[in-house]
Amino acid sequence: MAEPIISLRDIRKSYKMGDVISQVLQGVSFDIYPGEYVCIMGPSGCGKSTLLNVLGCLDQPTSGDYFLGGENVATLNDDDLSAARNRNLGFIFQSYNLIQQLTVVENISVPMYYGGADDHHMREVAIRLAQQVGLGHRLYHKPNELSGGQQQRVAIARALSNSPLMILADEATGNLDSKSGQEILALFDELNEQGKTLVFVTHDERMVERCSRIIRLRDGVVERDEPGAKAKQKLAQMAVA
Ligand SMILES: Nc1ncnc2c1ncn2[C@@H]1O[C@H](COP(=O)(O)OP(=O)(O)OP(=O)(O)O)[C@@H](O)[C@H]1O
Numbered sequence: 001m002a003e004p005i006i007s008l009r010d011i012r013k014s015y016k017m018g019d020v021i022s023q024v025l026q027g028v029s030f031d032i033y034p035g036e037y038v039c040i041m042g043p044s045g046c047g048k049s050t051l052l053n054v055l056g057c058l059d060q061p062t063s064g065d066y067f068l069g070g071e072n073v074a075t076l077n078d079d080d081l082s083a084a085r086n087r088n089l090g091f092i093f094q095s096y097n098l099i100q101q102l103t104v105v106e107n108i109s110v111p112m113y114y115g116g117a118d119d120h121h122m123r124e125v126a127i128r129l130a131q132q133v134g135l136g137h138r139l140y141h142k143p144n145e146l147s148g149g150q151q152q153r154v155a156i157a158r159a160l161s162n163s164p165l166m167i168l169a170d171e172a173t174g175n176l177d178s179k180s181g182q183e184i185l186a187l188f189d190e191l192n193e194q195g196k197t198l199v200f201v202t203h204d205e206r207m208v209e210r211c212s213r214i215i216r217l218r219d220g221v222v223e224r225d226e227p228g229a230k231a232k233q234k235l236a237q238m239a240v241a
Pocket of ligand 1: 015016017024043044045046
């Protein structure tokens with residue numbers, strides 16, 4: 001079996017507010033392997049965003065080990081953490097988080113720019129990715145000239161631009177109407193079929209029906225870790241063959 005892309009070992013995260021310490025993550029451990037399509041779910045306040053922030057190297061756990069691409073990121077300082085984030089991870093947010101003054105091609109290039117890529121390479125990759133997500137006819141538009149679904153496509157292309165080990169998303173379809181949401185879900189299916197590893201926090205049941213694994217959190221611990229519909233289909237096909 002391949003090496004895991006990430007390994008979490010007994011991850012704990014607490015917040016101190018005045019004299020009160022609130023324990024949000026209370027010992028979370030799991031591995032994620034290349035090619036998985038994982039949905040992290042659970043009731044409001046169970047710690048999903050906190051976990052996603054740790055996975056995304058946006059925040060450090062209070063204790064525990066987090067191996068990303070073989071490196072223990074739980075011990076890195078802020079600069080090294082940003083470098084690990086830019087090298088290994090692509091992010092998709094509910095509100096797209098595009099830079100309004102930049103064109104589609106420029107927005108897609110942002111992670112490559114921070115990674116020190118040259119202009120020619122950035123342009124070439126950004127145009128190819130824009131075409132891949134169906135925006136070949138909108139290369140020089142600004143975000144306010146695009147629909148919500150198109151803006152999320154830009155964000156997806158941007159997340160892919162550094163060829164990250166894993167894409168992380170927080171409610172990626174949360175702001176989209178039903179049709180645009182379906183189209184974005186189909187794009188995620190396509191990316192996963194091409195081998196991309198996707199880890200999403202979501203309440204979207206349609207995504208749950210398509211993923212390969214569901215990690216359910218409750219009160220800061222993994223309550224259940226089970227195969228999604230995609231993994232079940234594959235198992236059924238193997239049983240028939
Ligand atoms: N920076 C912070 N300081 C103090 N408490 C925090 C902080 N961030 C989150 N919390 C608390 O941690 C708990 C878990 O929050 P978190 O946002 O991870 O939950 P969630 O499962 O993502 O919820 P939702 O589905 O509503 O977004 C909540 O009780 C929240 O109030």
